[in-house]
Amino acid sequence: MSRRSTLSNRRWRAGGILGVLSAMAAPLASAMPLNMTRGVTEFSREVHDLHMIIFWICCIIGVLVFGVMFYALIRHRKSKGAKPADFHESTKVEIVWTLIPFAILIGMAIPATQALVNSDDDGSKPADLTVQVTGSQWKWHYKYLGTDVEYYSLLATPRDQIAGKLNKGDNYLLEVDRPLVLPTDRNVRFVITSEDVIHSWWVPAFAVKKDANPGFINQVQTRIDEPGIYRGQCAELCGKDHGFMPVVVIAKAPNEFDAWLEGEQQKVALAKAEEEKLLAMNMGFDELMAEGEKVYQTYCAACHQPNGEGLPGVFPGLKGSAIALGEVNAHIDIVVNGKAGTAMQAFGKQLTLAQQAAVITYERNAWGNDTGDAVQPSDIHNFLNGAQ
Amino acid sequence: MHATREIDAAPDMGVEQHHDHAHHGPASGLMRWVTTTNHKDIGTLYLWFAFIMFLVGGAMAMVIRAELFQPGLQLVDPHFFNQMTTVHGLIMVFGAVMPAFTGLANWLVPMMIGAPDMALPRMNNWSFWILPFAFLILLSSLFMEGGGPAFGWTFYAPLSTTYSGDSTALFVFSVHIMGMSSIMGAINVIVTIFNLRAPGMTMMKMPLFVWTWLITAFLLIAVMPVLAGAVTMVLTDKFFGTDFFNAAGGGDPVLFQHIFWFFGHPEVYIMILPSFGIISAILPTFARKKLFGYSSMVYATASIAGLSFIVWAHHMFTTGMPLFGELFFMYCTMLIAVPTGVKVFNWVATLWRGSITFEVPMLFALAFLVLFTIGGFSGLMLAITPADFQYHDTYFVVAHFHYVLVTGAIFSIMAAAYYWLPKWTGHMFDEGLAKLHFWCSLISVNLLFFPMHFLGLAGMPRRIPDYALQFADVNKLVSIGGFAFGLSQLIFLAVVIKCIRGGEKAPAKPWEGAEGLEWTLPSPAPYHTFETPPEVK
Numbered sequence: 014m015s016r017r018s019t020l021s022n023r024r025w026r027a028g029g030i031l032g033v034l035s036a037m038a039a040p041l042a043s044a045m046p047l048n049m050t051r052g053v054t055e056f057s058r059e060v061h062d063l064h065m066i067i068f069w070i071c072c073i074i075g076v077l078v079f080g081v082m083f084y085a086l087i088r089h090r091k092s093k094g095a096k097p098a099d100f101h102e103s104t105k106v107e108i109v110w111t112l113i114p115f116a117i118l119i120g121m122a123i124p125a126t127q128a129l130v131n132s133d134d135d136g137s138k139p140a141d142l143t144v145q146v147t148g149s150q151w152k153w154h155y156k157y158l159g160t161d162v163e164y165y166s167l168l169a170t171p172r173d174q175i176a177g178k179l180n181k182g183d184n185y186l187l188e189v190d191r192p193l194v195l196p197t198d199r200n201v202r203f204v205i206t207s208e209d210v211i212h213s214w215w216v217p218a219f220a221v222k223k224d225a226n227p228g229f230i231n232q233v234q235t236r237i238d239e240p241g242i243y244r245g246q247c248a249e250l251c252g253k254d255h256g257f258m259p260v261v262v263i264a265k266a267p268n269e270f271d272a273w274l275e276g277e278q279q280k281v282a283l284a285k286a287e288e289e290k291l292l293a294m295n296m297g298f299d300e301l302m303a304e305g306e307k308v309y310q311t312y313c314a315a316c317h318q319p320n321g322e323g324l325p326g327v328f329p330g331l332k333g334s335a336i337a338l339g340e341v342n343a344h345i346d347i348v349v350n351g352k353a354g355t356a357m358q359a360f361g362k363q364l365t366l367a368q369q370a371a372v373i374t375y376e377r378n379a380w381g382n383d384t385g386d387a388v389q390p391s392d393i394h395n396f397l398n399g400a401q
Numbered sequence: 402m403h404a405t406r407e408i409d410a411a412p413d414m415g416v417e418q419h420h421d422h423a424h425h426g427p428a429s430g431l432m433r434w435v436t437t438t439n440h441k442d443i444g445t446l447y448l449w450f451a452f453i454m455f456l457v458g459g460a461m462a463m464v465i466r467a468e469l470f471q472p473g474l475q476l477v478d479p480h481f482f483n484q485m486t487t488v489h490g491l492i493m494v495f496g497a498v499m500p501a502f503t504g505l506a507n508w509l510v511p512m513m514i515g516a517p518d519m520a521l522p523r524m525n526n527w528s529f530w531i532l533p534f535a536f537l538i539l540l541s542s543l544f545m546e547g548g549g550p551a552f553g554w555t556f557y558a559p560l561s562t563t564y565s566g567d568s569t570a571l572f573v574f575s576v577h578i579m580g581m582s583s584i585m586g587a588i589n590v591i592v593t594i595f596n597l598r599a600p601g602m603t604m605m606k607m608p609l610f611v612w613t614w615l616i617t618a619f620l621l622i623a624v625m626p627v628l629a630g631a632v633t634m635v636l637t638d639k640f641f642g643t644d645f646f647n648a649a650g651g652g653d654p655v656l657f658q659h660i661f662w663f664f665g666h667p668e669v670y671i672m673i674l675p676s677f678g679i680i681s682a683i684l685p686t687f688a689r690k691k692l693f694g695y696s697s698m699v700y701a702t703a704s705i706a707g708l709s710f711i712v713w714a715h716h717m718f719t720t721g722m723p724l725f726g727e728l729f730f731m732y733c734t735m736l737i738a739v740p741t742g743v744k745v746f747n748w749v750a751t752l753w754r755g756s757i758t759f760e761v762p763m764l765f766a767l768a769f770l771v772l773f774t775i776g777g778f779s780g781l782m783l784a785i786t787p788a789d790f791q792y793h794d795t796y797f798v799v800a801h802f803h804y805v806l807v808t809g810a811i812f813s814i815m816a817a818a819y820y821w822l823p824k825w826t827g828h829m830f831d832e833g834l835a836k837l838h839f840w841c842s843l844i845s846v847n848l849l850f851f852p853m854h855f856l857g858l859a860g861m862p863r864r865i866p867d868y869a870l871q872f873a874d875v876n877k878l879v880s881i882g883g884f885a886f887g888l889s890q891l892i893f894l895a896v897v898i899k900c901i902r903g904g905e906k907a908p909a910k911p912w913e914g915a916e917g918l919e920w921t922l923p924s925p926a927p928y929h930t931f932e933t934p935p936e937v938k
């Protein structure tokens with residue numbers, strides 16, 4: 014190859030690499046942050062700084078090592094007439110480059126240890142508020158310990174957006190029907206567990222990621238500095254809808270939080286009174302069907318599918334199924350208590366009596382099931398009392 | 402080494418030597434491959450099998466990347482997506498990387514130590530031939546009602562026990578067969594190395610590829626039974642009512658993870674130690690200079706293998722361990738950076754003041770050196786427990802392990818294939834086409850995996866079929882890189898086929914700076930390697 018063509022070849026190659034790099038840079042520079050968030054808790058800032066320290070140490074080592082390597086590749090080429098040297102070991106050098114990395118590692122381990130020790134929550138540190146977080150395929154259950162307030166938090170993105178039939182909203186897949194509300198400037202403890210498989214509760218802005226293990230309880234503490242909305246996701250493969258299990262936290266100033274919690278407690282009391290009243294009346298068939306369809310699409314369709322046909326071999330269909338066409342009490346039982354050892358959860362605690370009555374009515378009459386049965390909230394109530 | 406003589410005369414070998422007074426070649430026809438006990442035939446079978454699996458697993462990766470090309474669900478449903486990630490991972494680990502290394506060991510270990518064949522040729526035949534059945538079983542489970550395994554290649558309980566489909570039984574069965582195959586292969590390597598070395602080849606004269614495989618084989622024997630235990634417990638929990646991993650019955654799902662990673666962490670070194678051996682053969686050749694620090698390379702490899710047994714819980718920092726545990730596993734993990742660093746420094750020192758040329762094996766080896774080191778850096782970052790709370794189970798991890806597995810293990814396998822291809826086929830490969838393969842792979846693989854670091858840092862969890870809008874642009878880029886990388890591998894196929902069919906005749910030693918017993922044999926290597934052991938000074 015002539016010198017000229019080598020040159021143009023090289024120029025072409027350099028241009029190609031630059032082109033690829035700039036093609037990479039353009040989209041990267043748009044909406045997405047390129048680095049870990051610095052977060053709104055002291056621990057998350059410690060973690061971020063730790064991350065940056067190790068990152069820069071790695072960069073420096075990389076530049077040195079690759080620098081030496083590329084120098085050798087450029088200067089010690091055979092085509093440049095390089096003659097091979099014949100050294101092939103040096104105990105001194107090898108000891109030096111064992112010890113230096115060792116020292117660097119100690120330098121990294123010290124701040125890492127400090128951050129870890131500070132963040133450790135063995136349950137002995139005082140907490141101002143304790144929230145129980147329970148993972149449950151594929152939603153989160155939050156319970157403010159010491160109060161009556163508890164609720165489930167589900168993905169709020171409509172299925173049509175996921176299927177591409179509707180335009181996707183700004184917080185696509187990172188929005189829920191009922192976010193977790195927390196106070197700022199208070200020590201919040203989470204006790205985390207699961208009802209079925211392992212999930213992992215993660216909010217990047219707090220640097221909190223903790224597994225929810227069925228049958229066991231994990232603890233982790235946080236203290237939020239700034240009011241705001243913080244979003245995260247489940248971070249452990251937990252089955253089919255693992256990708257659709259977001260976490261949304263709203264942090265409010267302490268006094269606003271207290272007012273909110275007070276309001277929620279009143280709502281719980283009111284809802285209980287409503288339930289009592291409902292027991293005395295019957296809901297109309299159309300009302301049950303309309304409410305039932307809503308509940309079904311929110312809670313049941315992920316597994317049994319919107320068309321009631323299920324996923325053969327994974328989740329049973331309800332269309333024409335023995336349960337949906339059979340005895341009413343067996344149907345109520347499986348909705349209220351779930352089925353042990355399968356993905357079918359107990360919905361008794363998750364849904365109101367009216368919701369359960371409605372969804373069972375819906376399942377018994379949708380998709381051509383047409384049993385004509387109308388299940389009332391009082392039926393569920395009687396089932397529960399009878400069963401106890 | 403008088404042991405050599407005895408084994409040589411063992412009945413197993415005798416079968417072939419009976420009618421083998423002349424140097425005749427293999428039997429002809431299909432049965433040659435089914436019944437063969439020849440280490441070269443078996444090595445070839447392993448390598449082709451691994452390559453086919455690489456394409457099958459790669460096709461699954463393409464399904465994953467096509468679904469992730471844009472936000473929303475377009476091509477597959479989430480359940481099938483999970484089957485694809487699971488089977489992709491299983492196939493790449495057990496079907497592509499491990500068999501490729503075993504294939505290289507079969508071809509090269511006897512030639513490098515001056516042995517006539519592997520020590521246990523009949524078992525060698527078996528350990529290969531059960532593999533295709535293992536993977537047929539695994540792949541056929543995808544067509545069952547309810548689909549194949551969908552719980553990740555790590556099959557965490559209780560997802561894999563209580564909440565999985567019936568195909569779990571097939572999954573367990575196929576993992577058992579893969580495990581048996583690996584153990585038999587490992588035993589063969591160990592026995593061959595201990596008993597069949599040529600006179601004068603002391604342990605500290607063995608090529609590093611032989612050393613690294615010896616250590617790998619011990620790792621395999623130590624941990625494959627642990628995997629077998631884990632899958633058996635999953636099987637009995639699922640089908641026979643035991644409660645190893647079920648809290649309601651007194652078990653513990655986190656126990657599963659301890660057992661799995663006690664296997665799984667050494668397993669990831671099983672997938673990289675032989676690479677170290679390959680790179681230690683190739684860099685000196687094309688630098689025309691001896692490997693720097695041979696003995697510290699051996700010690701470093703052994704200490705990496707040793708440390709691999711006490712760091713398993715660094716995959717479990719978020720499961721809720723006591724502070725002491727998190728600190729212990731953090732320190733031990735960080736310690737692995739020391740011997741790994743020694744290896745990288747030694748390689749760079751090997752290049753220093755060499756007389757360097759850039760043939761294709763060298764290009765892949767140099768790419769390995771840079772990109773594997775980048776994977777090592779992200780590994781060091783993952784070792785820092787508090788930071789791992791943020792990285793864990795995100796695309797940062799996906800980026801990390803693909804840097805070590807694809808640009809590490811797979812690139813070293815490519816380098817090895819190009820380096821020894823002339824010895825295997827007797828022909829030189831098409832250098833232009835091979836260079837095209839290299840540059841296409843290098844550029845696309847970085848386009849594929851580098852941006853994944855940013856996805857992870859920005860908060861994209863792994864194993865999700867759909868994602869928030871902010872991740873859209875980068876995912877598109879990554880998918881394009883993925884398709885390009887997949888297509889590039891077809892060039893490799895073309896190079897290999899072309900090289901088998903003909904081309905410039907290769908001399909016994911096609912690479913000027915190469916050293917080792919394999920280069921004293923003619924190219925292609927004769928069907929029976931060293932029938933009289935060579936003398937090693």
Ligand code: HEM
Pocket residue numbers: 459462463465466486487489490491493494497498552553554555799803806807810811849863864865883886887
């Ligand atoms: C063609 C190139 C490849 C592409 C495009 C690719 C892509 C992917 C993707 C997108 C995932 C899913 C990540 C997640 O969501 O968790 C994945 C997982 C994985 N890949 Fe690859 N991969 C490639 C090659 C390889 C190779 C060669 C290996 C092994 C040596 C490998 C080993 C794995 C493993 C072990 C997993 C984890 C599976 C799991 O999470 O259960 N991949 N890969």
Ligand SMILES: [Cu+2]
Pocket residue numbers: 148151211212213247248249250251255258
């Ligand atoms: Cu989850």
